[in-house]
Amino acid sequence: MGSACKYIEFDVFSKESAMKGKEYMELRKINTQDAFAQWEYTTTLPSDENGLTNPNHGVSYDEYLENVLPTLISYEHPVNMPEWFVPETYYYLWDEGHLVGEFRIRHYLTEALRTGAGHIGYSILKGFRGKGYGTEGLRLTVQIAKSIIPEDEIYLRVNKDNIASQKVMIKNGARLAGEDNQHMFMRIPK
Numbered sequence: 001m002g003s004a005c006k007y008i009e010f011d012v013f014s015k016e017s018a019m020k021g022k023e024y025m026e027l028r029k030i031n032t033q034d035a036f037a038q039w040e041y042t043t044t045l046p047s048d049e050n051g052l053t054n055p056n057h058g059v060s061y062d063e064y065l066e067n068v069l070p071t072l073i074s075y076e077h078p079v080n081m082p083e084w085f086v087p088e089t090y091y092y093l094w095d096e097g098h099l100v101g102e103f104r105i106r107h108y109l110t111e112a113l114r115t116g117a118g119h120i121g122y123s124i125l126k127g128f129r130g131k132g133y134g135t136e137g138l139r140l141t142v143q144i145a146k147s148i149i150p151e152d153e154i155y156l157r158v159n160k161d162n163i164a165s166q167k168v169m170i171k172n173g174a175r176l177a178g179e180d181n182q183h184m185f186m187r188i189p190k
Helices: 017-018 035-044 062-073 131-149 161-172
Strands: 008-009 023-027 088-095 098-106 119-125 153-159 175-181 185-189
Touching: 023 131, 035 062, 035 088, 062 161, 088 131, 098 131, 098 153, 119 175, 131 161, 153 161, 161 185
Parallel strands: none
Antiparallel strands: 008 023, 023 088, 088 098, 098 119, 153 185, 175 185
């Protein structure tokens, strides 16, 4: 971990972390210093899994460095984007030097996001699922989102068949606000 790296750091002493012997996890904003690990994570994720889309699945490292990474970083303060585009910040969950998850915060909602994907999207690497990373990562992400988003609640959407993610949201204080044939719409109060 380089000292020039810009990231948000949180010491975690939650029950889940203590039970797993974890004393420290951090959520880092997307950055150039962690480019290789971020690239590995991004290219490993399927192009669409549980509703989280990843158009960068399988891109080369050079393509990631030259195009993908600068584009994803620019999403936080977009310039010359379509009117419908909402600023979005990418964060990565690290545990003991391992990148284990990705969390995206959309800074506000359009009507399509209000009735769709909501403020936060996330994923955890398959080998780290079921170990509390989603719960802790969402907790840290919600802390950041509360200072960014203007809405009174944090909107999330989850596929009805994704029971694990539903549990992650509920453990973070989410309530069911509605549903359609495929999705549950969850809300976490600010």
